[in-house]
Amino acid sequence: MxxxxxxxxxxxxxxxxxxxxxxxxxxxxxxxxxxxxxxxxxxxxxxxxxxxxxxxxxxxxxxxxxxxxxxxxxxxxxxxxxxxxxxxxxxxxxxxxxxxxxxxxxxxxxxxxxxxxxxxxxxxxxxxxxxxxxxxxxxxxxxxxxxxxxxxxxxxxxxxxxxxxxxxxxxxxxxxxxxxxxxxxxxxxxxxxxxxxxxxxxxxxxxxxxxxxxxxxxxxxxxxxxxxxxxPANLFTGTFIGEPPMNVFEAEVRADSGRLRFGLSGGVVLDYAEEEFSEALRRTLAQKLRVTLGVRPHAVRLAAEGAPAEVTANQWLGDQTHIAARFAGGSIVTVEHHHAPYAKGETIGVVLGSADLHVFDSQTGAAISHGGALA
Amino acid sequence: MPELRIEDLTKRFKGEAVLDGVSLTVEDGETLTLFGPSGAGKTVLLRCIAGAVDPEDGRILIGGEDMQDVAPEHRGIGMAFQNFALFPHMTAFDNIASPLTAQRRSRDAVREGVERVAKLLKIDHVLSHAPRALSNGQKQRTALARALAASPGLLLLDDPLRNVDAKLRFEMRLELPRLLADQGATVIYVTQDYKEAMALGDRIAVLSDGKIAQVGTPEEIYRRPASIEIARLFGDPTINLLDVVPEKDGAGVFARLSNQRVPLHGGLEAAVGRDCVLGLRPEALRFSANEDGIPVMIEAETPFNEKTVTLVVTARGREILISRPAGTPAPASGAAQIAADATDALLFDRATQARIVPDRDGGSTSEAAA
Amino acid sequence: MDHMSPIERWLRGIALTVVVLFFMFPIFWIVLMSLQTNETILRSPPSMVFEPTFGNYVAIIAGRLDSNVASMGIAFMDNLWNSILLSVGSVAVALLLGVPAAYAFARHKFRGSEEVAFTLLSFRFAPPLLVLLPLSLYFQQIGLANTYLGLIWVYQLICLPLILWIVRGYFEDISPDLEHAYRIAGHSWLSTFRRIALPLAGPGIAAAGLLAFIFAWNNFIFALVLASADKQPVTVGALAFVTASGIQYGQIAAAIVLSIAPTLALALYAQRYLVEGLSLGAVKG
Incomplete structure (x- = not known):
């Protein structure tokens, strides 16, 4: 030793x-x-x-x-x-x-x-x-x-x-x-x-x-x-580490007919196939009504089929672009490594992959899962 | 909203010129970031505009009117200070109300005005607090609210995010453009952080040693910096600077790095044979799997926000920083090959430190697209 | 670091008590003396046991001094009134002149401003008698001798430098940005002075005012030379207790208690205000 x-x-x-x-x-x-x-x-x-x-x-x-x-x-x-x-x-x-x-x-x-x-x-x-x-x-x-x-x-x-x-x-x-x-x-x-x-x-x-x-x-x-x-072990480290800071949303968990859905405010629903989450995780989530979701800005993907979000700021910093958009009753931040063209007011599609999802306990802040597996 | 024109402004302290013939125009409704290292004269320039400091020479025109004999209170300016400068003996409400009470508005009009900006800046719940009972972020927002309260035509923001923590600074950086756009004011935003300057400014004025070194859009300043100094001020990690003497052969002009060619585009024949400095931004370099790259030894890998920065050394002992998006694969130690994305290479004259402008400037980006 | 054993705490308590006793004893003794007759004061050995009497106070307030040989009138209450009038008047004038001057010296550096400020302070260095002799001659000629106005004027030699230098420091401690911010918000320089500079320097102004008051109150030599009996303050008036038939210790003690009472009350009141003012804090933030 x-x-x-x-x-x-x-x-x-x-x-x-x-x-x-x-x-x-x-x-x-x-x-x-x-x-x-x-x-x-x-x-x-x-x-x-x-x-x-x-x-x-x-x-x-x-x-x-x-x-x-x-x-x-x-x-x-x-x-x-x-x-x-x-x-x-x-x-x-x-x-x-x-x-x-x-x-x-x-x-x-x-x-x-x-x-x-x-x-x-x-x-x-x-x-x-x-x-x-x-x-x-x-x-x-x-x-x-x-x-x-x-x-x-x-x-x-x-x-x-x-x-x-x-x-x-x-x-x-x-x-x-x-x-x-x-x-x-x-x-x-x-x-x-x-x-x-x-x-x-x-x-x-x-x-x-x-x-x-x-x-x-x-x-x-x-x-x-x-x-x-x-x-991140809990919501504190999750939001403390990382620049720009992690996007955080309160969500309602719903599971039915082979789908796992997270209901965000503003009527946004994140809809995933059940298999993307481990069975143990699904069992844990089934006992929770509300959870806190975290997604790192660089993990936010922009694609036409995603949930709509309205660009509020597009800031090019030379080697990367920080984009803020109105999303789920709040705001979501994403990072691109090139000079992204989106204009203010433009609607973009936001895709949050299940592999990039961090789930935290809303009460204690402790991490429940990272990606599809239990923390 | 007024246009601001500064003509040949000079200010000396104890015989030393802090501002040395500064001329600058900020257009109606534009946000101009005033960027420079500490001691460059940014704050003095802002104070001259506000009327807190009298310049020795030159003119300041707000909306075409010479400000020479106009007292600070009659210039129609809103200002936020780096140290917040909140009145400690007044509540947040009274602080924000101070520009409104000066206009002798009715009590209801004052209340309405304060509540409007307080809501905008999300501090309506702490209006009855004294400044000492506010968190740093709330102080900063209160200071900003005070500057905005009377909807001034010209807004001077003196590094307002300097004294708040990283998370809040980031949040405000994304929020500010919308706030400023809603005001419709002409804005001068002073900062020492090049990211803030690029993110917030329609244009950036770079101040150095009391002189304007370059004025341009973020794109112009970053891609076509006027000098080595400006190239070094923008970008983190800092631009790599390598001494070269450009050569020319049948394929065009190129610089030689460890016996590898780095082609120089845009018509730089004039630079051939001169002592030059090649500027390569860390993100314009990458590790190459081919054997035709520049051989280097990897010294240290330092993760950096959403990027990974690697310090490598060439055979001749030149240090080079390379950055890549976090998570992209690359060798972590030992010998490696690197290649330069030559479309973004900058060339400077070693003697004058000025950028050598290619015959077809700005063409490099379209070449990259093609 | 601040870890203290019970013994240390105990020792510290004792040390504090000793210090307090040392400084408070004279006052305590004076109060005791003022409640005794001359006979009990002068007995030997001194004793703490006596029958308290308010005779001394009655005599002083009534203005009659009865000794075992004779009875004479004294003007102590008039002296007290003179002291109050002179001190309050001087401090008021000094504040009125000194605070704006201090502000000017703190904010506007002009050629020779340091020299002017220093000259004002230098009045404090000169021995008072040096100034007094020529002054009394001038005052005789222009009719200011033996007037309240003349005395208040001379008292400015004591009060004005004090207020100027203390308050100037407080003004300098206020960040100029606070005033700039208020001006830019649209207020005139006068209202900036009144609404920002004055309130923030308030504790300093109070402290300077208090000090000036105490110095004015305790002044002896100016009034001795320049004032006749009806304008004399208590410091000079106390001389009257040294009579041909002896020194009236009991009455002197009572007079002292009466004459320190106003300054003591003022100090206690102002102390609370000073602490409040200092805890306002964040002047620079």
Whole structure:
């Protein structure tokens, strides 16, 4: 059995315990990170992702539960022994040092020769495109450059675990895609283990092998980006992950004479042959009157025979087109990968294939099925 | 609804030109997005139009009337601010009502007007709340409602979606065009997000270092950017830029990438032998099964919204980003071949950074169709 | 982080009590003294046990000071009235002049605006006597000496800089966008000042007004030099208790209680308002 790099077991974090303003920031969190894995903690502000990272870094103690790094309880380890590198959201570069000195500082305690340090700093600067500001002071460079320098200072270390707090939030948009690729290559090539905290799902999707989606201190789902998209565990992850967000409709389930029908508001009925859904799923659905349906925008097909919808917006973004249309008493969004010609006010046919249908429990939000099979 | 004309506008702060001879016309009923990186002068330009900042030089004409000596309150403008700028000591209702009370309308007329826009923006249930009791999305909608309340002829929207979360931003991006069309107003929409600029603008004005760098439809800006800088500002992932020297043989003009030909269409004879930069958008590149593609090594694959972006490196160490719709098959690691869809290739002069316009510009798209 | 054991909580309680006692004791003692006769005050050792008497208050309000040797009239109630008139008058004038000035300094940077603002503040640096000597001569000549108007004018040296500098900071904290938004909505600059700037700087104006009031109330030297007996405030009037036949501690204490009562009441009232104003929050959002 391969040893887990990092293991969180039933971790709770409560601020102001017993006080008037008690905050339960993290609730019974279980999570295991394998060596060489990149994991993202994703969620909106206040979801508990930063508290989790701070506990892993050892800045805060878990109120309950255990956190083990390389099999050892983290709070038993002196900070220097933890061998954790961290890039902070607020950059936290040392102001009296140049960018070069800031990055090299992380190698101070190593036994590398001066030339070796210079070489590694040079490589890092090349990767992060900060070669031309290496001899400047943090206060005289842009926020994006500071963030890249801070990333460099964390990544240059030989650490067992890399913690990156919103590592790319301030990056210049033109550099993002390239740096994501380079950093992922850098981490993967060296087999490093990294945990990044972010509120930006694009960043999480691009970099992480697995994403932990958090909300209200509760881990909603811990899965690969592909599974988060195709098999969301509940309505929250379903609508949180994905850009544009998932289309959601309330529906009435009706099954008769070999057909399974979902009645949407506005008189729209989605009519499928019974065989498109597994028998177990049909039995479950038979007990539900109302369900919530989800369809990803890119799974919405446009075809003449589909249910009619009136185009309200057609926005071409260069490499894809986002189309919104009035549908089933609300609106439906679809993505095309080309310059779609539909004009405002035009009627289009919307086809929702049973294979692309996500069914959620209307009360609990838990996923019932993805495609034709039970979740 | 008025037309807005800006002529040679200049504004300096501490001797430094923030706006440097900006001229721009926004037609009656048009939505123009003003796009540029931060510090380009977008907000200052908007403030000059609103009358909150006085320009040193140049003229602003709204509906043909020079605004030089017209106070902000008499310019007939509605404006939404990036930070919302809601009056914290007034309820949402009073905030939205403020343009109506200024016109000394009757109490009933004010109530009617507020309720009309509040319903339009779906905030009619929070009208009695103070701004601090509103969610971020509601604040943003309240700010927008205030700007729309008096049905101004000219609407200035200063990056109104900047401070709301991704989901809301997306929702509003699809909803805004209908709202603005219903108003019939002339709109200037400032944004730092190129997607917003393309999605919302009938035309886009690109502002860079206090100067207008290009004005055009989203199609023109994306397909025929005036310079490398503009090509880099539009598109995510960013356009691939590769140094080339175009050559010519019997089959036509082409650029050489790792000994493979990338044909250049549209009559670019003038570029032959010059130092150029070839711009290839990530979506114009694809993995090729044939052996005649450009050989590359795959470094990293990064899923990206509904796309997958791959970073590859050529034998000469050039980095290239390729994007494809999510779910389409492609090699994930190791050696591969790529090919360029040359109809969308852009060519820039390396010295001037300007695009080299082909003899038959815009012809490339029809060629692609044929 | 905020985890506290019962012992820590207990110790913190004690520490707070000590601090409160330290600051409240003089006031408490003064109140006790004001309820005693001179004899019980001066006995040795001092004792907390005595028969409370309102004699001191009665004497002060009635305006008759009876000592064991003689009986003389004092004008303490007049002094109190003078204090109120001078302080309220000065603060009112200072607010009227200072708030618009503060707004101008906060919003309109013009050549030399910093210098002008600083000059106004510098009046506070000069020793009051330096200003007073020439002023009293001028005032004699133009007939302002020993008038309420003249005193209120001089009191502006105390009140105006205070209000100007405190309120200016509050105006600067209001996002200019709020005012732009109101102007663009169609309101004149005057109504923008009244409806947006003034209410949002309200807590600051109240705080500055309160401070100015306290400084004006406690002023001694201006009134001592420029006012004769009938215009004197309590600070100067209290000198009357130092009589040839001794110092009337009981009555001084009663006078002090009466003279701090208005400022204390005002501070308590304004504090509630200040907290309310601050919790309004989101001025910048």
């Amino acid at each position: 391969s040893e887990a790099k990092l293991q969180l077991e039933a971790v709770d974090k409560i601020y102001n315990a017993g006080g008037a303003r008690q905050v339960h920031a993290v609730r019974s969190l279980d999570m295991t990170v394998a060596p060489g894995e990149i994991v993202a903690l994703l969620g909106s502000s206040g979801c508990g992702k930063t508290s989790t990272l701070r506990m892993i870094a050892g800045f805060e103690e878990a109120t309950r539960g255990s956190i083990r790094l390389d099999g050892r309880e983290i709070h038993r380890l002196a900070p220097a022994k933890r061998n954790v590198a961290m890039a902070f959201e607020g950059y936290s570069l040392y102001p009296p040092l140049t960018v070069r000195e800031n990055i090299a500082f992380a190698l101070k305690s190593s036994s590398l020769s001066k030339t070796a340090v210079a070489e590694r700093v040079g490589e890092m600067a090349h990767m992060l495109e900060i070669e031309d500001v290496l001899d400047r002071y943090p206060s005289s460079i842009s926020g994006g450059q500071q963030q890249r320098a801070s990333l460099g200072r964390a990544l240059i270390r030989d650490a067992g675990l890399y913690l990156l707090d919103e590592p790319m939030g301030q990056l210049e948009p033109q550099l993002r895609a390239l740096l994501r690729g380079r950093i992922k290559f850098y981490i993967k090539e060296r087999g490093l283990t990294a945990i990044l905290v972010t509120h930006d799902q694009t960043e999480a999707n691009a970099l992480a092998d697995r994403i932990a989606v958090m909300e209200d201190g509760v881990l909603q789902q811990f899965d690969s980006p592909a599974h988060l998209k195709d098999r």
